[in-house]
Amino acid sequence: MNAYVKACGETDFGTPQKVPEGTQSAGAGGLCMSGTPLRGQATAILEIDGVSVTVPAGTSLMRAAAEAGVMVPRLCATDSLEAFGSCRLCLVEIEGRRGFPASCTTPAEAGMKVRTQSPQLAKLRRNVMELYISDHPLDCLTCSANGNCELQTMAGVVGLRDVRYGMTGVNHFTDSVTDDSNPYFSFDPGKCIVCNRCVRACEEQQGTFALTISGRGFESRVAAGQSESFMNSECVSCGACVNVCPTATLMEKTVIDKGQAEHSVITTCAYCGVGCGFRAEMQGSDVVRMVPWKDGRANEGHACVKGRFAWGYATHPDRVTKPMIRAKITDPWCEVSWEEALRHTASEFRRIQAKHGRNSIGGIVSSRCTNEEGYLVQKLVRAAFGNNNVDTCARVCHSPTGYGLKQTLGESAGTQTFKSVEKSDVIVVIGANPSDGHPVFASRLKRRVREGAQLIVIDPREIDLVNSPHIKAAHHLKLKPGTNVAVLSAMAHVIVTEGLLDEDFIAERCEDKAFADWREFVVRPTNSPEALEGASGVPAAEVRGAARLYARAGNGAIYYGLGVTEHSQGSTAVIAIANLAMATGNVGREGVGVNPLRGQNNVQGSCDMGSFPHELPGYRHVSDTLTRELFERDWGVVIQPEPGLRIPNMLDAALDGSFLGLYCQGEDPAQSDPNTTHVTAALAAMECVVVQDLFLNETAKYAHVFLPGASFLEKDGTFTNAERRISRVRRVMTPLTGMADWEVTMALSKALGYEMHYAHPSEIMDEIGRLTPTFAGVNYEKLDAAGSLQWPCNDDAPEGTPTMHVGQFVRGKGRFLITQYVPTDEKITRRFPLLLTTGRVLSQYNVGAQTRRTANADFYGADLLEIHPHDAEERGIRDGDRVGVESRVGSTTLPVSITERVQPGVVYTTFHFPESGANVVTTDNSDWATNCPEYKVTAVQVSRLVGA
């Protein structure tokens, strides 16, 4: 067993760690402009049970004791929450002071002498415990928390031997009714000790405020919402309350079913780009529960409903575990051995190449796959296929980020850690909906806003962050879809014309000429908020207010998502964001930066790994002779110097007959890519489509070979999240198919005559490090030691790089670029008068292949079309009606939800369910620089279905 595979349980220090004074950010007003933290770390030296301990001033006595190796009994305190001081079990004695203060709420002071044990303390604690136990059902042997119950443990610790009050008096358990409404956890109020941990977790950690304590004194009880069931309340099923509950009151149903785990393995969530660390708690190779990992730096012990609970798809009966082939896509599938499937694939690919040329086949790798798998697929394409026709689904989400940030700042990646948001004074969220798409980051962001940071939301739709419990955006720029660049250029106009530039930063760190050109461009009257108001629909005063707030922030941070990138001007908008950050000096320290919120778990990684047709690993262009030679020497092949086809180009080329073979690992373009009719026609035109996946997805309908894939629970490898953080994914069960995905790629390569030699994914990472300067210091040993590493990680930065562009941009001088607003071709007309935009919900994930196969379907069982009451009324549409949605390329039907979240003229839907066919209507319009599809803007008509 290594440190990441061990018996269950983590140390609980009782109260949170105190950050030494003076290392926190200054508030709005800008004392942090120097970029260096204020000095001075006040500490206190005190004595606990005779042991001397030094802690940051303000640390609780309970935590100080824990640091000294002394565990003070406690019930209401846990180190993920601020101390509350309600249970009175943690009392201590302090020399020279009267009484028995609670150690969880009493701060350590220099010179204190503290005793945690004395006959009097023991008596007091036993009395407290006795009261708790007198109102608790004593069914410990059959209780689901048995083996992991803090109440039981504390009763043992304080030496409770009898309960004088008997169990027959008034109590809370005799008639209690368990709330089983949530599919993943149950709430048995009979076991509740009203420690308030759950309420605080929901507030502090998650920020949802779904729980309260209703009633007073003996009557006080935990209540969800207005005493509703959990399912009907505001609860978003993050599981934070379950995680902190010291009893069996809030308990995972899987634990109730299976019992406590016997070992655990640290791994990484395979859903979104937050990349939360998890402890997979296991019984043998059976997952009992996934618990957010306290030491996971991306999540620090928090999770969302997907990572925490929606992992059951891994063993869903729909999993295909045997390879299958068929001659025609109309034939039934035929199960074959791995050898035969791979031999058949190789011979088909070689046949196609012999007839149509080397460039007639290619590969797509999903950004859900590990770095090592992605690296191998691009190697397979470059070395065994002999071309550069490799792409990743990052093409259809964040490719503009890669382009825009490389052009301006010099590196195709976000600039910060997630933790950095704790030091932000003004936070701008553009085209992202973190509470649904990146929930754990949203919780951190909301926490910072509750502490006083200001929030600016730029989004066509009223996302939750605009107005949610204890959160109110200072500005919501409710722009028309497709006008990001207009709004961002107008903000730049305000910053320049109102003298809000950080001139010193620009003079020192940016290219003069490029800045002068940009300045001349943005000051033009045509870029003023007033001039662009008509196009964007955002009142000029709002744009001015938001620009001033951001520019004067002190620490201003921008977070953005696919609402920025998935546009015909996606790359231009990313550039405009980088321009704003440079113009205001908001790059190169904590609390600031340009932060793409990556959709999938490994979007960053798949881009880093060279899964693009024009770039080798580490974003080095294929035309660069030196880089090519490096790989050629290592791989023993010749690499083509010309870029290959991107996903949309592959599809176009399929239709013109020059691209006929596709290896598709973990991707489902038939559902996820725009203009489904076009995609499926292209797939149908190919002669050999190979799909490697967990399930027979939509693309598999057009496949000739199906290679069963492995879930993240069956994988060894690494994911790189949106912070450039490389984290280990550890296998907790053997692949149901008998082969890991990287082994399949290797076997296919061998069948094609190019042998690769790896015994373990760690050897693939060693090769990546050997050939990629930004990864030179990354290997599994170091990852195990550090927990995770943020690239660049090499001799210059052996521990990795949490914040980028400190002191200097990666490209040397920052480069401003002109961002002319060019309206999209996708215009509204009388026939298509509404703009459709798309997004996703918390409980479902992208095409839903995984989440639809879990109880998350209970939360959101079908895609809905959101429409403004005005547009609905005009069309005679009522809430819940099924309506027709028609665009220039296709039509579908969807049930309607009437809401003022969307503005008049805009409709919105998700794309989680294949039957709703959201992508049947989206078009092949794409970003000018990268061909990232314009999912976010489609002109449509919505009409009531006759008879509906």
Added chain:
Amino acid sequence: MKLDNLIKMANQIGAFFEAMPDRAQAVKDVAKHLMNTWDPRMREQLLASLGTEEEGKLKPLVRDALATLGRSESGR
């Protein structure tokens, strides 16, 4: 591949660089973008439109950029 689509994509690239103050540099940048991100078969097909009536659909900046690529078969 559909020539119309290639022309549209090339014009979108042109629209970004058209805003740059130095036209000669913009021509180079459009050419470079096509060289760096387009598969040769796409470039060749677009190049073949020069001198045909399709050429008229190209933005002048794109046409000039293509002309610089046209000196070798696919530009490299």
